[in-house]
Amino acid sequence: MSVVGIDLGAQSTKIGVARNKGIDITVGLIVSRSLVAFGPKSRHLGEGAKTQETSNLKNTVGNLKRLIGRSFNDPDVQVEQEFSAATLCDVDGLAGAEVTYMGKKEKFTATQLVAMYLGKIRDITSKELKLPVTDVTISIPAWFTDVQRRAMIDAGEIAGLNVLRLVNDTTATALGYGITKVDLPEPEEKPRRVMFVDIGHTEYTASIVEFRKGELNVKATAYDRHFGGRNFDLALTEHFANSFKEQFKIDVRTHPKAWSRTVAAAERMKKVLSANQVAPMSIESLMEDVDVRTVVKREELEVMIKPYLDRITVPLEQALAEAKLKPEDIDHIEMVGGTTRVPAIKEAVSKFFGKNLSFTLNQDEAVARGCAFSCAILSPVFRVRDFSVHDIVNYPIEFTWEQSPDIPDEDTSLTVFSRGNVMPSTKILTFYRKHPFDLEARYAKPDLLPGKINPWVGRFSVKGVKADDTGDFMVCKLKARLNLHGILNLESGYYVEDMEVEEPVPEEGEKKDPNAMETDAPNGEGEQPKKTRKVKKQVRKGDLPISTGKFTIDQATKEAWTERENAMYMEDKLVAETDEKKNELESSIYELRDKIDGVYAEFASEEEKEKLRAKLMETEDWLYEDGDDTTKSAYVAKMDEIRFIAGPIIQRYREKVEAERQAILKAQEEEAAKKRAELEAKRKEEEEAKKAEEEAKKAAGDEEMKDAPTNGEAQKDEGEQKQ
Template identity: 70%
Template sequence: MSVVGIDLGTLNTVIAVARNRGVDVVTNEVSNRATPSLVGFGPKSRYLGEQAKTQEISNFKNTVSSLSRLAGRSINDPDVQIEQEYVTAPLVDVNGQVGAEVTYLGKKERFSATQLIAMFLTKIRLTASAELKLPVSDIVLSCPAWYTDAQRRSLLDATEIAGLKCLRLMNETTATALGYGITKLDLPGPEEKPRRVAFVDIGHSNYTCSIVEFKKGELAVKSTAYDRHFGGRNVDKALVDHFAAEFKEKYKIDIKSNAKARLRVTQACEKLKKVLSANAGAPLNIESVMEDTDVRGFLKREELEELIKPLLERATVPIEQALAEAKLKPEDIDAVEMVGGCTRVPAIKNAIQQFFGKPLSFTLNADEAIARGCAFSCAILSPVFRVRDFSVHDIVNYPIEFTWEKSPDIPDEDTSLVVFNKGNVMPSTKILTFYRKHPFDLEARYAKPEMLPGKMSPWIGRFSVKGVKADSKDDFMICKLKARLNLHGILNVEQGYYVEDQEVEEPVPEPKDGEKKEGDAMDVDSVEKPKTRKVKKQVRKGDLPISAGTASLDQAARDAAAERENQMIMEDKLVADTEHVKNELESFIYELRSKIEGVYAEFANEDEKAKLSEKLQTIEDWLYDEGEDATKAVYTSKIEEIRSVAGPIIQRYNDKMEAERQAVLQAQQEAQAKKRAEADAKKQAEDGSKKDKPDEEMTDAVQPDAVEEPAD
């Protein structure tokens, strides 16, 4: 059974597995440790991960990126309009959720963000399975800390569609903190002052800062703050804007008017940015960017820092917010751990270091820390592994309230209650009590919509409580509802039941030593009947059925999406298998053509050679003409056609090779037999010569180290 952690990033995804008494990062089919988070669509199949990256520029209208930033959003969300700047495929509405419109198998198709993420997770599952040589099922998946209930449900739906079981949806900085803390053996004890660490994670599109307190065997997140539009892609955009203006003036071309040209410049700027992180200056050269124009440019690091000045001015804002929420000062922080690719930008590092006034720490792998933390979490939750005890206490990022209709029987009843406050520990459970005579509904929503990312709906879910009725005396039924914010950060009303007030007898607690009143019996030998008292207690009497309406897909929609996904997997597999057989046919033609003039020449007469050459030429002409797009069965039949002509020649060659091999084998066996016979003869000769020698000499030869006994 596998234990896998997945860091689903905006740009790349990293897979880590728990094994060999530690955590390893899995490499993909081209031996990269990170897989591009891309899904592409073609005339015959889908392109996932590395395949999507190789055809991104030529097929940009059918390639979807920024998958994790589209989850659980609607097309009208302002954040989605921002994403359209980075996603080259057109974004559209798919049943109330944002999705992409692409051309797949020759026709227009619309896929929701949940389906697109499921497609990519299918690829990740296959990559992990290929590396581990085991089926992959249990995973822990990372998500940004600012994800809402709807976004988290979208990810869970996607994992289920992809045939995965998500044990925990984990906030990215929390996963990083777990990977940091579980390997530390010097954490303070329960009674000591905790070690406070600020985790600063700046990735391709997000900037998150979490303040975490560590003690032996546990971590507690004290606060989390974020900037959802601060990352590597914002630096890339500043560079693209700079070079677009430069090329317009210098070469009279507008790359922003050509989507393909803009994409190529963006990729070049991403490489330039990486070079500038380690060098003072870097060139930019792109051949035939558009209108057959080659472009050149050069940028110094100081110029880059000037271009991203508005970004740098925000570089410490999330840290300030996180410290304020945790009620701490920079000097209270023991270490500042930096992760994420964008933390390599020197100007950003300098700004954060100046803020804290202490050296920054880079002990974690910037690109793999989240995936490793997820793998540790998966190992803790999995029954297969024994892991050092380590508990994780995350926090609620948005306050959640319940609202309900006022009961006509309770005119002064409040109709809303904030049940989970910002900063509460998560997971957590709260019991809500209602006095009702009829079935009722309640709604969960975010109490402060202005805190949510973009313009997301604050609505979380609607829960209908059934089976409520007045008792025999026409009194209220006391209804108890168990509201739980679970490991994933998702809210559900998990259980409903009703109770009745009943009088029960319970023993009166004995007074402690020294508390006996005057007149108390001092005779310790007397045995008295224990005193009891009648108290009113609520006794559970039965369950109340609850039906829920949330942002999750219903089971029928999930099943339909899973079936569609399996159908597409089979289509992809058929295309891959067909391509493999086609390549096999092509290789077979070239191999036979060279061998018929070489190793096979002596085994075929001129007539057979001519016949085979003609067959090879005919099938090769067919392959590069009408056979370019044939089926797997047709390619297989063509291979068999060639074999029917070449078979006798190949057989004669193989027979001779086998005869030669047998001859060599026989010669080796005869040589070994002769060698053994000579060795036996030599041994016999030596034994015979020993018998002819005097006894004392023989004794000396056998026992050269023997010691004589002393004479009497």
């Protein structure tokens, strides 16, 4: 079972994978362009879409997460049209794209487009891990609303993924930062406060997070949804467009491909200027066979992007104000996201806080790592250090209802989840009713929402409500929950009744030693009965059915989209397999043509050679004419025809190769046996020599003992010498 975290970026996607020794960001899989493209025979997803983008601009859709969960008339969607060559459109009230697919004009919602892309991420990750991929966590911007979060969950389901958690980008970064730290303060100590500044391709987020051992608490999050690397690219591109018009008399604004190539060159130049003071730019045959060249200094770029640099401190100030903190209260400022490499941005943030910035996290991979950690925490197959994540509510949610005719002074609205409340969170709402009733949930401050998203969240109808036997109110309890994803649900409803229950009365001064052993009462008497009292308590008596209406696709539509996605997936697979068979046939033609006069020459008669050459020529002619675009089975059939002729020749060659291999193996075995015999003989010879030497030494020792005098003889000789 895999544990995967997906950092779904507007420009590119990174994938974190939990393994036994930590989190891997596998580069080959794992940095994939967030693009979906449509062609005459199949779709192109991820890197495949990027390679054909310039030649297929109108049918290549990017910035997917900026479209999901939006209506087409949202001003933010119109902003996205400025950065997209594909035509954005309305699809049953949702933002989507109109493309030409398999020769027909088709419309797909953003949810479907994201599902297509997630399916590609699933496949390349599964191929890398050699395991099926199902459980994932996906990063989203903190400013996503309920409808956007639901749409992302739907996209995951259509792609066959079980989304364990949608995690806010900077919260994922904070988790990756905190879970690996061993020096965090103890729970009773002052927390470590870190400001995470994340500036990516399209947006800028600043979050203040407090860390203690084993937990993180998000205190405030602020953002600028239209501040990112693409805005700097656009400023450079506009500068080039004006310069080329004046210097080379060409207007790239009128030529989509020329404009796209200029944007790509501007992006490369921006990256070069992050490390160098000057950067050159050159594009061959940009438009009307005109080659363009220019040079830009870093100071010039900073002048172009000054309107954005003037906004750099706004999210920082907003986050501090919301957390009721000052710049000096922040212990560390962690910079993540590719755009934070721009020197002017680093300088502005450092100057605002009056301290050095931290770059301890990988700027490109921090979110993906945090997502993978989040997935590992939720997965039953991984053991991870206990670490609690407490995120916050970014938009206050209120419930409204019709006033009960029996309660004329009843309030009809209540803010249940306030901005800054901890998330996930559960609240119990109490109503006194005699009849079924309805509630509506909506965002209390629509002006905080991104674009023009409808503040309405959902409508809930509570059934089964009636007066009790005495004609009095039914006490209704409703459990409202903001779950791990930040999605609101009215999870359950039930009713309670006041009932008298008995509970023990603690005796005054009674203190029980928790370590004392319980014994029987003295003198064999039983334990004295405890005093009790009757109290009124609310007791749950039954459930109340709740029907829900929300901004989400219905089950039938989701099933239809899933079925369509599966059909397109199979079409893509068939096209890929067909191309593979075509390439196999083509390479076989060239390989056999070369080998029939080479390694296969001695294994074929002249008649067989001529027959094979004729078949190869015939097949090659067919391949580049009628067979240029045909079916997989046709290529397989042509390959079988060639194998029918070439097979006996190849078989003879392989038999000789195998015979030579066996001969070599036999010779090697004989040589090895000979060496073993020589070693064995040498060993025996050494053993016999050693044995003979030992026997000689023993014989010499016995001879010395034989010649030596006895003790008595030695004493006699000594006495004679003394006399």
